[in-house]
Amino acid sequence: MDNTFGQHFLGIEGLSSQHIEMLLDRADNYALLNRSRKTPRTLLRERTLITLFFENSTRTRTSFELAGKRLGADVINMSVSSSSVSKGETLLDTAYTLNAMRADLLIIRHSHSGAPALLAQKVDASVINAGDGMHEHPTQALLDALTIRRHFGSLSGLTVAICGDILHSRVARSNILLLNTMGCHVRVIGPPTLLPLTISKMGATPYYSMDEGIKDVDVIMMLRMQRERMQAGLVPSPREYFRFFGLDRRRLNLAKPGALVMHPGPLNRGVEIDSNVADDPQQSVIQEQVEMGVAVRMAVLEKFSHIKAQP
């Protein structure tokens, strides 16, 4: 085991800039190996990786699965609908069962904040948080950071705007933590109903106006706007949301020339982002984020599994 890191990877909170740089360096290396199709398929040989998704996410689960397979792990996907959970089993019951099966790595996504932390207390395997409630989505923050670093060379000193539903976003929280640790200036933009004022205590400057918040930034991270937020009365309508908080060409031009456009996916075209911007190869790095996602997850699996990294 790499002693620099602990057993579990539950969030960005607690990671130093050195930890983050190490993970990003390693992921950078895997990005190159992935492109040349020369991944070390023996690194996690005879290791069992279980993805345990209590919430749907084809993209993240596939990314972890691919990462595990590219490192040679035995990958098993456990979907909630077919698991015992749907029959009333508690999360801890599941933990005991998985323990008995002697899994090495558990990738968990759960709709409740803290679920991976609870599981981590009860299992011998390394628990990797693939998104818990409104708390953290650490591998997303890492893949975002890697994508940014590849374009700017470094994260330090950059101004990054995170736009949309900050209140409910684990992506936003992990990114705020990571970007602050790496010396970025973080802005958060959204309507007050989706932007807790206390977010400033986490080191992000809040803006209610997209035009003001996006001005002269290096990176724009758009967040997915969930339709249920509108049904819950937090935003009046999709057309109003797009008018004031959607990213279109005019708004993008307020940012620094060549500013990166990012989105964790899947996109709501015409709600938070205009297709014209999302598909612009000059500034949109949304596809690159997906690619870096696999590389980052390979680095995380390597660092948090009980093995030593191969050169």
Place this chain on the structure above:
Amino acid sequence: MKPLLFTNVRLIDPKSDIDQPGRLLVKDGIIAGIDLPDSEGKPEECDVIDGQGAVLCPGLVDMRVTVGEPGYEYRETIATAAQAAAAGGITTMAILPNTKPAIDNPALVSVLKAKGDETGSVTILPYGALTVGCEGKEMAEIGLLHEAGAIAFTDGNKAVENTRLMMLTMSYAHGYNCLVVQHPEDPSLAKNGSATRGELATRLGLPSIPAAAEAIMIARDLRLAELTKCHLHFGHVSTAEGLELIRQAKQRGLPISCDTAPMYFDLNEEAIGDFRTYAKLSPPLRSEEDRQAVCQALADGTIDAIASDHLPRDVDDKRLPFAEAAAGGTGLVTLLSVTLTRVKEKTLTLPQALSLLTHRPAELLKQSCGTLEKNQPADLCMFDPEKTWLVEAGILPGRAQNTPFDNRVLPGVVTGTWKMGRKVYEKALS
């Protein structure tokens, strides 16, 4: 248009702290300057209006008006309301959105503004609906309405009952730096009520509304204003308890304001007499103690503005048993005169009274009107504070006639109103 020179007038502009005899010059619809009476000379080719000592003040800004358009044109249209406004010295009026359909669509905001412009005599400032249809169920498109020109947000004569929805709408509106206006009355306590709870309602056997219905809603919403930082305005506040809560909240620095209407400082519950439906209002006329508290709050600055609370009804709305009759009274024509009763009673000075009718409501609505400052549009009201007139329902300007001040002799006669320097109302001095 030739320049217009007003001479022999008492100029009162509370915003500029001006109260002096003098002259006022209008060029191209804009106030070009004011000076003292002994200043010499006048521009060539100008029309001169001799005010004969009357007061010349900014056109009044009425921040709470209901017009029947769209949907209830038989009660009042913008055009007929504009006639009444001009006769009352009002040149700007903010109109509530609880029409049919409600003003919850940006296109309607533009239509209303254009209709005001068509009259040529009044600027219409439309409120946007705070919730869809003013039904208190879903947040309206506040951003789009604001962009279309809605000056603030309210559900008109209905309070938003759902606390969570009120919190969300206030929070959301704060993002656009928009004012939210609440009708401070707990709907569950007010339901089916028609008079204020007390000895009179008991004697007349009328379903009543406790005065506390106002304080309860104000107390809740003050807490929400503290939580959301949203500028919250309470319309037509009418009780001592409600005003005391607002007074304390202001002392604590909360972003709060309020208005009241002439009915609540001039009349008390006795005005409903033997089931006089013209005096059935919402909120209902209160006790004498409450009326006095309103007068006190006007004097000490707790109340930020006086609005007419013009709520037109037609004969069929009012010619019903008291409990079934529609609540509401007209107020455009009587706004200034009833306010002047406070001056007559010496609880307000004339500049104080005009301040509550001009620049203070304008400032709440973020408008630059309501002043005689140079380069402002020449929206002007001329009146003789010494003369009186008899209010006669049935022959009032405008369509709606349901005034609770029927048969009252009131002080202050509006002798002329000008919009952008153009005369839109005139009554000869005799």
